[in-house]
Amino acid sequence: MEHWNAELEAMPWRDVERWQAERIDAFLPALRSRSRLYARLHAEASLRVRELADLRTLPFTTKDDLRMAQDAANDAAPFGDNQAVDSTAVVQALSSSGTTGRPLYYALTARDVETFADAIATVWFTAGIRENDVVAHLVGLPMVAGGLPYADGFRRVGATLCWLGGFPTERILADMRRLRATALLATTSFALHLAERWDDAGRETPIASSLKKVLGGGEPGLHHAEIRARIGHGLGGADVRETMGLGDVLPSMWGECERHDGMHFCAQRSVAVELVDPESGDAVAWQEGATGELVYTTFARDATPVVRYRSRDHALVTGVGCACGRTSPRIRCIGRTDDMLIYKGMNVFPAAVRDVVAERFAGIVQPFVRIWKEHAGQVRFDDAIALDVETIAALADDSARERLARAIESEVRGRLQVRVAATIVAPGTLPRGTYKSPLVAVRRAKGETSDAP
Ligand SMILES: [Zn+2]
Numbered sequence: 137m138e139h140w141n142a143e144l145e146a147m148p149w150r151d152v153e154r155w156q157a158e159r160i161d162a163f164l165p166a167l168r169s170r171s172r173l174y175a176r177l178h179a180e181a182s183l184r185v186r187e188l189a190d191l192r193t194l195p196f197t198t199k200d201d202l203r204m205a206q207d208a209a210n211d212a213a214p215f216g217d218n219q220a221v222d223s224t225a226v227v228q229a230l231s232s233s234g235t236t237g238r239p240l241y242y243a244l245t246a247r248d249v250e251t252f253a254d255a256i257a258t259v260w261f262t263a264g265i266r267e268n269d270v271v272a273h274l275v276g277l278p279m280v281a282g283g284l285p286y287a288d289g290f291r292r293v294g295a296t297l298c299w300l301g302g303f304p305t306e307r308i309l310a311d312m313r314r315l316r317a318t319a320l321l322a323t324t325s326f327a328l329h330l331a332e333r334w335d336d337a338g339r340e341t342p343i344a345s346s347l348k349k350v351l352g353g354g355e356p357g358l359h360h361a362e363i364r365a366r367i368g369h370g371l372g373g374a375d376v377r378e379t380m381g382l383g384d385v386l387p388s389m390w391g392e393c394e395r396h397d398g399m400h401f402c403a404q405r406s407v408a409v410e411l412v413d414p415e416s417g418d419a420v421a422w423q424e425g426a427t428g429e430l431v432y433t434t435f436a437r438d439a440t441p442v443v444r445y446r447s448r449d450h451a452l453v454t455g456v457g458c459a460c461g462r463t464s465p466r467i468r469c470i471g472r473t474d475d476m477l478i479y480k481g482m483n484v485f486p487a488a489v490r491d492v493v494a495e496r497f498a499g500i501v502q503p504f505v506r507i508w509k510e511h512a513g514q515v516r517f518d519d520a521i522a523l524d525v526e527t528i529a530a531l532a533d534d535s536a537r538e539r540l541a542r543a544i545e546s547e548v549r550g551r552l553q554v555r556v557a558a559t560i561v562a563p564g565t566l567p568r569g570t571y572k573s574p575l576v577a578v579r580r581a582k583g584e585t586s587d588a589p
Pocket residue numbers: 393394395400457458459460461462
């Protein structure tokens with residue numbers, strides 16, 4: 137069996153956790169003296185980690201902790217209280233995309249760049265990328281987690297990096313054929329957008345497509361059979377694999393193997409992962425069917441490390457171990473805390489609404505929807521949630537649209553116990569992003585709308 141980091145990827149998971157605990161035990165005392173953030177958070181803590189479960193005696197680190205740490209930036213430490221190295225050792229700054237508030241910045245030392253490249257290469261290799269692949273990298277912003285770090289990962293595997301992200305869609309479609317791209321990496325939204333146009337673009341060039349592999353991620357949805365089929369089918373029958381990471385921690389840590397049954401954790405050489413109950417913070421065991429929030433500890437990170445970082449990503453464990461020989465847990469991401477809405481006291485992820493609609497009405501509606509908020513800060517809904525659903529083909533008349541809308545409302549209520557007020561919109565109405573397409577938009581005033589922050 138082929139693995140990138142054969143030793144760790146095939147090691148019994150218990151032994152991987154023991155191996156990690158040894159490194160964390162050595163890492164933490166030094167961190168408390170390097171980072172003002174952890175000098176504060178770990179002031180009272182015992183830093184002995186004999187087994188990974190001992191991590192649970194340490195406090196979580198939250199996004200707010202990182203924001204406040206960054207607010208304490210000064211000339212000597214532009215990355216704030218969590219800058220754990222001297223500025224001269226920093227070789228790169230990275231930024232979060234800022235889709236959920238103002239962006240955060242992270243620093244990398246030369247060793248951090250190596251750590252990232254190794255982990256991300258492990259993900260790409262797990263997801264089927266090999267040195268003979270020609271990869272169209274379609275994230276347009278070098279500074280975000282999916283930018284330069286992903287590019288480094290492709291080069292580390294030995295594939296040919298074609299960084300086409302940022303060019304207009306027409307040029308991307310043409311250049312992929314010209315350069316004989318065998319693989320592409322894009323957000324789920326953009327992959328769907330390309331899939332809709334791939335055949336048309338192909339008719340304009342005499343060069344046949346070489347595309348065989350699609351890596352997607354950056355937003356939940358790719359686990360969904362209907363979305364996956366549309367992307368794979370639209371892109372000439374390409375094999376679709378899902379990947380996932382987090383800028384605050386490591387840009388890509390999870391990758392799907394040839395079994396197509398959830399993403400393996402691939403960053404075991406530098407990151408420890410826990411699953412916790414999002415309400416209580418208690419540990420949740422890695423077993424098939426379990427759900428929880430992912431919590432990460434970067435024990436090999438020099439510049440801006442995190443310990444027990446609450447990712448706000450909610451996962452469903454699809455299995456532990458795998459016929460591919462990898463021992464790490466496998467997951468699907470089911471949503472993010474930041475996206476969560478509360479309908480009459482009940483939590484609901486916009487992605488779950490989208491999944492129900494896309495699954496039940498496959499072939500009739502597009503596998504994306506738009507949920508309307510009255511204002512950007514709205515989380516709670518006591519009335520039916522306004523939902524736009526786009527049909528694939530225009531419907532004949534108002535009564536057909538009405539019937540479909542009522543059927544969608546009934547399906548969502550039956551499956552999720554959530555009331556929605558569905559509006560059927562014409563083909564091509566909902567925005568298709570070249571980066572991430574939010575499922576939620578804000579209704580400001582009549583006729584004036586904007587995406588949710
Ligand atoms: Zn596997």
